[in-house]
Amino acid sequence: MRIGELAARTRMAPSTLRYYEQRGLLRPPERTPAGYRSYGDEAEQRLEFIERARAAGLTLTRIAQILDIRDSGASPCAHVQGLLDRRIVEIDEQLAQLALLRASIAELSVRAEQVPAEACTPASICSYL
Amino acid sequence: MRIGELAARTRMAPSTLRYYEQRGLLRPPERTPAGYRSYGDEAEQRLEFIERARAAGLTLTRIAQILDIRDSGASPCAHVQGLLDRRIVEIDEQLAQLALLRASIAELSVRAEQVPAEACTPASICSYL
DNA sequence: ATGGACCTTGAAGTAAGGTTGAAGGTCAAG
DNA sequence: CTTGACCTTCAACCTTACTTCAAGGTCCAT
Numbered sequence: 001m002r003i004g005e006l007a008a009r010t011r012m013a014p015s016t017l018r019y020y021e022q023r024g025l026l027r028p029p030e031r032t033p034a035g036y037r038s039y040g041d042e043a044e045q046r047l048e049f050i051e052r053a054r055a056a057g058l059t060l061t062r063i064a065q066i067l068d069i070r071d072s073g074a075s076p077c078a079h080v081q082g083l084l085d086r087r088i089v090e091i092d093e094q095l096a097q098l099a100l101l102r103a104s105i106a107e108l109s110v111r112a113e114q115v116p117a118e119a120c121t122p123a124s125i126c127s128y129l
Numbered sequence: 130m131r132i133g134e135l136a137a138r139t140r141m142a143p144s145t146l147r148y149y150e151q152r153g154l155l156r157p158p159e160r161t162p163a164g165y166r167s168y169g170d171e172a173e174q175r176l177e178f179i180e181r182a183r184a185a186g187l188t189l190t191r192i193a194q195i196l197d198i199r200d201s202g203a204s205p206c207a208h209v210q211g212l213l214d215r216r217i218v219e220i221d222e223q224l225a226q227l228a229l230l231r232a233s234i235a236e237l238s239v240r241a242e243q244v245p246a247e248a249c250t251p252a253s254i255c256s257y258l
Numbered sequence: 259a260t261g262g263a264c265c266t267t268g269a270a271g272t273a274a275g276g277t278t279g280a281a282g283g284t285c286a287a288g
Numbered sequence: 289c290t291t292g293a294c295c296t297t298c299a300a301c302c303t304t305a306c307t308t309c310a311a312g313g314t315c316c317a318t
Contacts, residue, residue, distance in 0.1 A: 002294080002295075003294090003295075004293090004294060004295080013276085013277075014294090014295085015277060015278080016275090016276070016277085018296095019275075019276060023275090032284095032295095034283075034284050034285080034295075034296090035283080035284090035295080035296060036284080036295055036296080037295085037296090055233075056230075056233070056234050056237065057230070057234075059274075059275090060274075060275070061274090080241065081241040081242070084234050084238040084241065085238055087234055088231060088234055088235055091227060091230060091231045091234065092231065093184065094184060094186060094227060095224065095228065095231065097180075097182075097184030097185045098184075098185035098186070098220060098223060098224050099224065100181045100185075101178075101181045101182050101185045101187070101220060102217060102220045102221070102224070104181065105195070105213055105216050105217055106217055108198075108199065108213050109210055109213040109214055109217065113210065131264080131265075132264090132265075133263090133264065133265080142306085142307075143264090143265085144306075144307060144308080145305085145306065145307085147266095147267095148305075148306060148307090152305090161265095161314095163265075163266090163313075163314055163315080164265075164266060164313080164314085165264085165265055165266080166265085166266090183305095188305090189305070190304090
């Protein structure tokens with residue numbers, strides 16, 4: 001399978017696959033006599049893994065580390081679990097901040113509601129915000 | 130308060146504060162006779178708001194828009210309130226998405242605990258993801 | 259009155275995650 | 289045998305969010 005087909009199957013751009021190769025996420029594939037990249041089916045699995053890891057919010061560098069561990073023959077599982085757990089902590093922090101932000105904006109909105117419409121003359125332009 | 134003190138209080142770099150000013154998140158402060166930026170206490174509140182919004186994953190551009198609404202009311206009140214309410218809806222969507230992401234990752238992590246390391250075959254790379 | 263900490267500006271650099279372009283090679287169909 | 293789609297490399301560019309640097313001004317203690 002050439003790069004275009006692999007790209008189509010995974011819905012990624014060929015340029016992205018070359019970039020992943022350069023970043024060490026994809027191993028350099030065989031080449032046809034003409035120099036075209038020639039991938040096996042396992043490349044598709046690998047890209048699906050990368051996509052899942054991306055969806056979980058892992059950076060390309062972290063994903064490359066996981067794949068390196070795998071490629072060197074060891075099991076990356078314990079490492080992956082550590083990454084996942086750290087990601088959960090990050091997301092919890094993000095959720096907390098988002099809730100605070102929501103409260104701040106909701107308060108602005110409530111204050112806006114309480115001001116009578118007459119206060120909103122062209123002359124006094126929303127000074128309450 | 131000069132930029133260094135404000136930076137220390139908010140644990141940001143002075144360069145970040147200048148950058149925020151340039152991006153329109155901080156309004157240009159007064160200047161001392163020597164040309165130094167001179168901030169009031171409200172700048173600290175504003176930076177705390179910015180930090181919450183950042184931690185919640187909003188871009189600087191979006192945050193600047195929210196702050197614009199708060200600062201200048203160039204728009205009619207109803208319009209401003211509409212913007213605030215739409216922002217709340219967006220934040221609620223973000224909260225929901227983030228909660229989903231957290232749930233997915235938490236589930237991955239729980240499964241990771243229960244699956245023996247042998248399940249990590251070279252083909253699947255890592256069964257957790 | 260001098261050294262060091264702090265401030266100014268504008269421009270350039272960095273990191274992440276790519277995309278785009280130039281210049282050219284390959285291959286199947288008509 | 290030419291056209292068009294697809295491939296190659298390398299380099300430059302993009303966005304977001306900053307940091308760093310160069311060159312210089314200010315403030316304060318010793």
